[in-house]
Amino acid sequence: MKKLLLFLLVALLFGACQKDELSTGQFRFVKPSHFPEPTYTFDINPVTKEGFELGKRIFGDPMLSRDNSVACNNCHVKAVAFADPQHALSLGVNERQGIRNAPGIANMAFMKEFMWDGGVYHLDFAPPNAIENPLEMDEKMANVVWKLNRNSTYPAQFRAAFPEMGDTITSPFVLLALSQYQTMLVSATSKYDYYKLGKGELSANEMEGLQLFKQKCAVCHSGELFTNQEYRNNGLDTEFADEGRARITESAADLGKFKVPSLRNVELTDPYMHDGRFNTLEEVLDHYAAGVKQSATLATELRQGDFLGIPLTASEKKLIVDFLKTLTDHEFIQDERF
Amino acid sequence: MKKFLFLSTLLFGVLFFSACKDEEETKDPGTLEVNFDNIAVINNVQQQLSLVTPGSTNYAYTNALGQKFNINLLRYYISAIELDGPNGEHYHDHMEATASGSKGYYLVDESIPASQLILLEDIPAGEYNKITFTVGVDSSGIVNGAAGGSLDPATCHMFWNWNSGYIAVKYEGQSDVSNGGVSGAETVTGDNPHGMAYHIGGWKDIPGGVFVYNNKRLSFTFDTVVKVESKEAPELHMVFDVIKMFGSHHNIDFTGNHNVHKPADGVEVAHNLEHAFDYDHIHQ
16 A cells, blocks of 8 residues: 555656646747737647757758758847847848848747738748748758758657658648747747836836837837737838838838838847848937938828928937837847757 | 327427438439549630640640740649539538648649549539639638648649748740740749740738739539439549630730739739630530
């Protein structure tokens, strides 16, 4: 009897330990309480430890490019919240220059559409854009799949992550693994978040900046993701080298409109805008205060009678920048899982 | 209580009786093989298509504007097939889009004969005289993320990355009047002086939205009924006429707009699909 009890106790303990490891949310998607519901189809592709780790490995593997030189994390670097730390326009194989700035890949699980023009409808379909773009990885999905199947360790890792897969790796499983990794990249532990959840405080300046931000910026950079996920022309140009949203809707009314970006970790994700034209947050604020240009598709929010842009004094700009820096999430960029 | 007994006996009797009757009449579900025959109707005569190797200046076909052309590649999706019968029979093909595979999305490719035969299974026994299907892949194939089988983006060669969605119909070839310069094609290169690529897509069916929707939901009624049951193996023959794809509602002029890679540019060809597809005949 004693033996049995001991056995039960050990079994319970062991079970508890195992459970604990999982229930800390380490390898499960957990929605931060103040965030909106995720858009990602977790019912179809739930995150598992195996799937996440496989996705992480693929994300860091230059095998995805034609000459095995460029990985996803060349352009999406963890230390800067998965944005590109250096290049205004992304740099792909053979130093080929792309047409847009690589945005940070945080909180992708909550986005409705992807890319600056919103051309990608589901996160699973984002990676082929980089892989098959001649200016980025210049490879074919089919060839990536071929390389993965020939690799000595990937096939077993895929089978462990996706028991339903069968023997051969196919592209949808590559995409599901990448999405498992990317959806886990949730940034919700910045100074601002601790304040928001009642677990920390902002300084007086930061609080003032937050109030100003709410008045002047939150029409577009709204909610806890700091984007309304809509498309706006924020007055960068009068003529549009990049059609922006119009490339997808094929409507002249959308010329020069781009997806309102999330501002989480914005201190880290410079340079700014779809083409990386501004290097500092100060330049961005100067743009809104005095640089907004007139055009047919300019956002109505940026026209106030004859005045174009957002009226901002020098001290207001400084306070807003102070606030924006509270969105930097050090825990996120130091998270060992990622 | 007596009433209840009486009623329930009656009910039981009715149930019993109708159960027997059912058993007598029920036939087991059957199959229907749907053939998609790609053709060119020339002088009212149906001709089988012949594909040429890219760059060939052999032009077997002429559009309504008298412009000669040939074909390197012809491929389209048929999905969400339904059958209806005069006595209320109804069948809809099972649809599935998951990473492990997809069902109900058929990729018909002129260079792969087996792809032109679609076997519909488990059709309730009965008579059918109408088929309905979508040319293209609707939101059901997109909104749940990456799928395999005929929808596998790595192997289908029908996926637009930049505007994520499936091309409904893909034609590549050349015409002696086209001035080439084609981009983003599978078989035709930019330096081909006469190349043409018509990639017809656009699946966002959003009421009041700005998106161009180029998938087509088409219905065809047969001149006779097809009997489906386990003891039969009927075949339905549909045709797809390339001449009508380029000239029916609209005459497509190969001297311009012959490099089609976005929804708005493909509207006219998409409209012509209504005439390019047709019912041909049934083998009972």
